[in-house]
Every structure is written in C-alpha cells, then in structure tokens.
Amino acid sequence: xxxxxxxxxxxxxxxxxxxxxxxxxxxxxxxxxxxxxxxxxxxxxxxxxxxxxxxxxxxxxxxxxxxxxxxxxxxxxxxxxxxxxxxxxxxxxxxxxxxxxxxxxxxxxxxxxxxxxxxxxxxxxxxxxxxxxxxxxxxxxxxxxxxxxxxxxxxxxxxxxxxxxxxxxxxxxxxxxxxxxxxxxxxxxxxxxxxxxxxxxxxxxxxxxxxxxxxxxxxxxxxxxxxxxxxxxxxxxxxxxxxxxxxxxxxxxxxxxxxxxxxxxxxxxxxxxxxxxxxxxxxxxxxxxxxxxxxxxxxxxxxxxxxxxxxxxxxxxxxxxxxxxxxxxxxxxxxxxxxxxxxxxxxxxxxxxxxxxxxxxxxxxxxxxxxxxxxxxxxxxxxxxxxxxxxxxxxxxxxxxxxxxxxxxxx
Numbered sequence: 140x141x142x143x144x145x146x147x148x149x150x151x152x153x154x155x156x157x158x159x160x161x162x163x164x165x166x167x168x169x170x171x172x173x174x175x176x177x178x179x180x181x182x183x184x185x186x187x188x189x190x191x192x193x194x195x196x197x198x199x200x201x202x203x204x205x206x207x208x209x210x211x212x213x214x215x216x217x218x219x220x221x222x223x224x225x226x227x228x229x230x231x232x233x234x235x236x237x238x239x240x241x242x243x244x245x246x247x248x249x250x251x252x253x254x255x256x257x258x259x260x261x262x263x264x265x266x267x268x269x270x271x272x273x274x275x276x277x278x279x280x281x282x283x284x285x286x287x288x289x290x291x292x293x294x295x296x297x298x299x300x301x302x303x304x305x306x307x308x309x310x311x312x313x314x315x316x317x318x319x320x321x322x323x324x325x326x327x328x329x330x331x332x333x334x335x336x337x338x339x340x341x342x343x344x345x346x347x348x349x350x351x352x353x354x355x356x357x358x359x360x361x362x363x364x365x366x367x368x369x370x371x372x373x374x375x376x377x378x379x380x381x382x383x384x385x386x387x388x389x390x391x392x393x394x395x396x397x398x399x400x401x402x403x404x405x406x407x408x409x410x411x412x413x414x415x416x417x418x419x420x421x422x423x424x425x426x427x428x429x430x431x432x433x434x435x436x437x438x439x440x441x442x443x444x445x446x447x448x449x450x451x452x453x454x455x456x457x458x459x460x461x462x463x464x465x466x467x468x469x470x471x472x473x474x475x476x477x478x479x480x481x482x483x484x485x486x487x488x489x490x491x492x493x494x495x496x497x498x499x500x501x502x503x504x505x506x507x508x509x510x511x512x513x514x515x516x517x518x519x520x521x522x523x524x525x526x527x528x529x530x531x532x533x534x535x536x537x538x539x540x541x542x543x544x545x546x547x548x549x550x
C-alpha cells in the first residue's frame with residue numbers, strides 16, 4: 140500500500156482532532172477512553188513503522204542481476220507494508236486462502252503421456268484475446284507449479300494467471316500426478332526430488348511454441364521442484380528465467396520446524412491428512428508395493444514421506460530422500476536468472492536454512508527476503524482481497540524478463 144506510512148504517521152494528528160471534537164464524556168465520564176485509544180494507536184504505529192514495515196533484503200550473486208532488478212523490478216527494493224492488523228507469520232499463512240479473492244479462470248485441460256505409461260494433467264489459459272501478443276506462436280508462456288497438494292484452482296495460481304492475462308501472456312499449470320482429478324495409470328505420484336515429469340512438461344510445452352518466450356514460476360513445493368530441475372540441468376533449459384515463492388530450502392529444517400507443537404497443530408497434521416486423502420483415492424494402485432494401512436496412520440509429513448514417498452521413489456531411507464529433495468544443494472548449478480522470494484518468518488522454511496552464502500556466489504540467483512509474510516502470505520493493504528506483495532513481485536519479474544531479459548547474459 141503506497142501511502143500506508145504517511146497514513147500511519149498522520150494517525151496521531153487525526154486522533155487528536157477527533158478528541159477535540161468529542162464531548163468530554165467517555166471512559167469514567169471523561170476523555171480517558173479516547174486518550175487511551177490515541178496512546179495505543181500512536182505506540183502501535185511507531186512499532187509497526189520501526190519493526191514491521193521494512194525493505195526486503197536483496198541478495199544477488201552478480202551486480203548485473205542486481206541492477207536489472209532495481210531498474211525493471213523495483214518492487215524488490217521498496218518497503219513492504221504487511222497488513223497492519225495481520226503481519227504475524229502464522230496469521231498471514233492461515234488467512235490468505237480465505238481472505239484473498241479467486242479470480243475466475245476458464246481452463247483448457249490437456250492430458251499428456253509420460254515415458255512410464257502415466258499421464259500428466261495440464262490446465263491451459265491460452266489468452267487468445269491478448270491485445271499485446273496476437274500471434275499465439277510468439278505469445279509469452281508462463282509455466283506455473285503449485286504447492287504440495289495444490290492444483291490450478293489455488294488462489295495464488297489464479298492470481299498469477301490474472302496478472303499474466305493483463306500482460307497478454309499465456310499460462311499453463313502443471314498439476315502433479317493424481318491430484319487434479321485424473322486417473323493414475325501407473326503406481327506413481329510425485330515428489331520434489333524427482334524432476335522427470337517436470338522435464339517432460341517443459342519439453343512438451345516448449346515444443347508447441349518454440350519461438351515464444353518461456354518462463355516458469357513455482358510456489359512452495361512447486362518451487363523446490365523447479366529449483367531442483369534447474370540445478371540438475373544447468374543452462375541447458377528452454378526456460379529463459381524462473382521465479383520461486385516460499386520455497387523450503389532444506390527439507391530437514393522444514394520438517395523440524397513444522398514438527399514443533401503449535402506448527403504441527405496448525406499446519407503439519409492438516410497437510411498430512413491432505414496427502415493421505417490424495418493417495419487414498421488411488422489406493423488400489425499402491426497396495427502391492429506399499430503398506431497403505433501404515434501410510435494412513437502417519438501423523439506428520441515426515442512420517443508420510445518415510446512410509447510412502449521415499450518408498451515409492453526407491454530411496455533407502457527418509458534421510459536419503461530429504462537430502463536429495465533439498466534445493467539448497469543445487470543452487471550453485473542454476474544457469475538461468477532466478478528470483479526467489481522468501482519471508483524470514485516463514486515457519487515452513489526457517490531463515491537459518493536459506494542459502495544466502497551460496498546465492499552470493501551464483502550470478503544467476505537473486506534472493507528477496509522480507510521480514511514478514513509467512514508462507515505464501517505476503518498480505519498487504521487494509522483489506523487484502525486482491526493483489527499481494529508476492530503477486531506484485533511475480534508480475535514485475537516476468538514482465539522484466541520478457542521485455543528486457545536480453546540484458547542478462549547467460550553464464
């Protein structure tokens with residue numbers, strides 16, 4: 140909210156004028172009530188402006204990327220003003236799905252085959268009415284990767300599509316196997332360490348429109364998968380740039396944080412039940428290789444991964460899987476411009492696990508670290524129904540890459 144700081148600084152003066160206009164009857168028959176409100180409001184405004192509203196920390200591995208972002212994506216250098224009545228991490232995380240609007244989007248669904256005989260559900264927003272890119276063959280394409288149990292129906296995905304529509308771009312959402320209503324044809328789902336399905340989707344989408352600028356954006360687990368793909372493949376990708384939001388950089392640290400009692404109660408147990416529900420729909424596909432009754436008794440994401448995910452993808456132990464799944468290990472190999480937005484108060488991704496020093500050594504990487512925002516929260520404004528800080532970062536970055544990406548030479 141552009142003028143929030145000015146509004147808060149004016150709060151004291153406005154309340155003082157209000158006091159002068161009031162009849163001096165209030166708390167205890169005097170102006171004490173309004174005086175207390177005035178004092179609290181001024182104290183809160185001072186605390187908010189000094190400790191909550193801050194510019195994000197921009198960490199880049201190269202001066203050229205830093206200058207590029209400051210010129211073409213200025214939102215990453217501007218003060219972020221979290222919603223004044225909801226800036227705490229857990230509050231931001233819990234509130235966003237309920238308070239933010241869901242822009243209407245009409246998809247075109249497509250099922251594509253995989254090498255192992257499975258299928259992947261893609262939801263396309265073609266944007267055929269684009270006034271800026273009337274030629275579909277050169278219309279910029281944004282590949283979107285939802286979070287752990289997310290699909291193309293998530294509010295944050297819908298907002299990204301709405302913003303892309305304004306820019307004239309086309310979007311395609313990569314739904315992980317078995318979560319978007321399609322049948323599983325093979326006994327396999329997904330994990331953020333195995334990038335085979337993502338590689339299939341990227342090559343397929345690029346093959347349809349090889350002349351179109353092609354970018355990707357991943358949220359939470361979708362961002363982890365995207366970073367693991369980029370770390371494995373280096374610069375040999377058709378993507379010209381990528382963005383990630385609220386990524387869990389170190390899977391061990393993420394699990395440890397989410398297993399703390401309050402975080403387990405608010406987030407971990409619920410997500411575990413969502414994972415169980417997702418695989419239980421296809422239970423008949425897994426019974427020969429996995430003890431599904433044991434899986435359905437899991438009480439945490441770590442237990443679910445130990446009993447299901449790591450077994451499905453052939454890892455010897457859960458530690459082996461979590462080591463392979465952590466994108467911090469591959470950040471130094473990323474070979475295209477990538478912007479990564481994280482909040483340091485995100486309980487899903489503890490700040491101590493964010494690979495700041497690694498990012499400083501890769502000229503293709505930029506970390507944008509806010510002091511508040513939670514996990515996929517980043518709410519701002521008095522009533523944050525529409526655009527969030529995360530949405531604004533997404534819009535400015537993809538537009539910067541499409542229109543000015545040539546300024547950044549690949550390393």
